[in-house]
Amino acid sequence: MTIIESAQAQTPPSATASEMPIRVGEIMASHPAHHQLPHASEYAQGSAFIIDHCCPIDRAAIPITDLGFSRADAVYDVVTVSRGNFFRLEEHQQRFAESCERIRVSNPLNREQEAKLLHQLVALTGFKDAYVWWAVTRGKTPMDSSLRLKPEAFENRLYAYVLPYIFIANDDRRQSGLNVAVSRDYIRIPPNAVDPTAKNLNGLDFAMSLYEAGDRGADWAVVTDGEGHVVEAPGSNLFVIKNGVVSTPQSGCLQGVTRQSTLDLCNEVGVKTETRLVKTQELLDADEAFVTSSAGGIMPINSVDGKPLGGCEGPGALTTRLHNLYWEKRWNGWDATPVNYDDLPSC
Ligand SMILES: Cc1ncc(COP(=O)(O)O)c(C=O)c1O
Missing domain, CATH: 3.20.10.10 (D-amino Acid Aminotransferase, subunit A, domain 2)
Known part of the structure; x- marks a missing residue:
């Protein structure tokens, strides 16, 4: 039975399968193709990258002076994984690069390093279905106020995290x-x-x-x-x-x-x-x-x-x-x- 057929088998008897949106969440929770792979127990709920290191999601913390936190001065993107595959990863990375350019922050990682990090954060969790978020923030305010007018004077920072797939x-x-x-x-x-x-x-x-x-x-x-x-x-x-x-x-x-x-x-x-x-x-x-x-x-x-x-x-x-x-x-x-x-x- 294919995944779609097994989804259709789960639709209520009052509706024919083609009339109902399939129950994607249920399939993700039950179908073997979506089972979480072996992982270190501290990464069971998710993983994160904070400026220069990875950590379990429940230990991830933002430095309080980062303007990404205090002024929402940051851009981000979200790509998802389902059945162990990123969807349109290149498009998300391209959009993210354009977002960085528009607000004049520079990504500490190049495109290849960024992709590798996103893969690694998912790998840590073993999630087959994941919500993958990453951001570049302005960083902290320089002590010399005149430097606040110069985007190049800030040390921009990269953050990322991975959670199980999220549905609006x-x-x-x-x-x-x-x-x-x-x-x-x-x-x-x-x-x-x-x-x-x-x-x-x-x-x-x-x-x-x-x-x-x-x-x-x-x-x-x-x-x-x-x-x-x-x-x-x-x-x-x-x-x-x-x-x-x-x-x-x-x-x-x-x-x-x-x-x-x-x-x-x-x-x-x-x-x-x-x-x-x-x-x-x-x-x-x-x-x-x-x-x-x-x-x-x-x-x-x-x-x-x-x-x-x-x-x-x-x-x-x-x-x-x-x-x-x-x-x-x-x-x-x-x-x-x-x-x-x-x-x-x-x-
Ligand atoms: C404001 C806004 N519009 C649209 C979208 C949908 O974008 P995408 O389909 O790339 O997730 C998002 C996603 O987070 C969003 O934040």
């Missing part, structure tokens, strides 16, 4: 679809304040929109540009589907790797896509909608501001098809880089 929406939430609230109180910070294409740590707009969504009884938030267009959701890109056309905001958002993967999938199955400004009203009037992130893949939306999309509850058919295809392809080696589990660092 778990199996149940993906099968029911997320109920999202379009934030009324907060907008996405404008691109000429903080460039959203540099994946950065300034997240208070998203955090506040999530608390607002919680207060309104929703599962997740969507934020706008304040000028009538939706741009993103916390930790994720947004897509709307109307009359079979899949559209996603062109600007004011991170150029998500899962967003691009979704556009590629649509292209592959012959679905028309548009990357353009998307009005908030279009989300409310959509037949289907979903968010995308490395943390969960393609995650269906059920309702927007309390209104079920497409006039009925649950994920839409095209969203579900894309969701399942995304995982099927990943588990069949789509843009995969196998983790080198044999190369353990000397920490």
Whole structure:
């Protein structure tokens, strides 16, 4: 039985397999292809790299004077591993290099050293499904204040960590679809304040929109540009589907790797896509909608501001098809880089 067949066997009897997003979390927890490999016991929960050394995740600590912590002056990226393969590792590394350039920090590691470190951190844990985060921070403020104006005067630092794979929406939430609230109180910070294409740590707009969504009884938030267009959701890109056309905001958002993967999938199955400004009203009037992130893949939306999309509850058919295809392809080696589990660092 293939992984997808075994997933389909687990779908509720009331629905046919093709109508339901597969229960990826359950498969990760139970299928032998996803079992954690042998590892040192202190790395059972995760691993980290702090400036110049590796350590177990529960011993990882940031120096309190680092501007990455005190001023969110840092960029980061997240790549995931599933079934022992990184997905689109080169794209994530390329985006990270561009993020560093945009905020004028320099990565202490070159591209090859960075990849090796990410492999080694996963290898320490033995995780077959992992969330792999890394960042370059500005470092600490120079004592001489005049040097604060010179990015080259800072000693930039690298941090990284690996945790088990994280879902923004778990199996149940993906099968029911997320109920999202379009934030009324907060907008996405404008691109000429903080460039959203540099994946950065300034997240208070998203955090506040999530608390607002919680207060309104929703599962997740969507934020706008304040000028009538939706741009993103916390930790994720947004897509709307109307009359079979899949559209996603062109600007004011991170150029998500899962967003691009979704556009590629649509292209592959012959679905028309548009990357353009998307009005908030279009989300409310959509037949289907979903968010995308490395943390969960393609995650269906059920309702927007309390209104079920497409006039009925649950994920839409095209969203579900894309969701399942995304995982099927990943588990069949789509843009995969196998983790080198044999190369353990000397920490
Ligand atoms: C603000 C924001 N938008 C979009 C995304 C999705 O990007 P990706 O698909 O590369 O994970 C993320 C991921 O963390 C994010 O933080």
